[in-house]
Amino acid sequence: MTSSGAASTAIRDQIISFAQTKLGSPYVWGATGPNTFDCSGFVGYVFKKAANVSLPRVSSSQATFKPRISSMNMTKGDLVFFETTGKGRISHVGIYMGNRQFIHASSGSRRVTVSSLDSNFYNKTFRWAINPFSS
Template identity: 40%
Template structure:
């Protein structure tokens, strides 16, 4: 009888260990999912940084260097180096389905992307350009939006 009780106690303990450890791994996974708030906080922290063609941060950027730096630093997502290669690398989304954190691309056409910014909602983006890192309208008259892409599914 004592052996049977020990066996049942061991079985219950083993089940409890498996259950608790699986819940912890799910919590770790859920906590590590990239969030828009982390991306936005990092992007905002670089407002007014200087612009320099070819610069990738941390204090000076060009447009694609900025998006690459922000995604890597905030959500551990590695983006290609140029605006054109960033456009070609990720799932496209329509204007109607864009979300904060998506990349917005500008240029003459889909084959001649010349600029990229991070869409932050309400028609605004943060981008690095000749005035430095700024918050501005996606529909500013000097930009011709070509499309949007979603490098990461942010919660």
């Protein structure tokens, strides 16, 4: 795990731990933290603060800035992407936590929350994941 593209488990743990400190923070469209977030603002804020990684601002750009990985190969700290609007483009992002769970700023729940990829809605709208640390 020392190649430039692989992030240590410690960094990935740090990302999840920091993200969890924001659970319950209000969802506000266009917000990038530190106390209110939209989905991509939340992901960007967490990665910048916890891992000093700068991500693109919007989910559709975050979804294409690294190669896609199979959902079978997802590991905690990877980004998971969804098409939630029915318009054929990525419209939502979260951070994978392992065990088919992800943390995200949800417009539906109006807060930062943890959801399951196996829930009916996210199972239907999930499109792909990326490893934000891949080179």
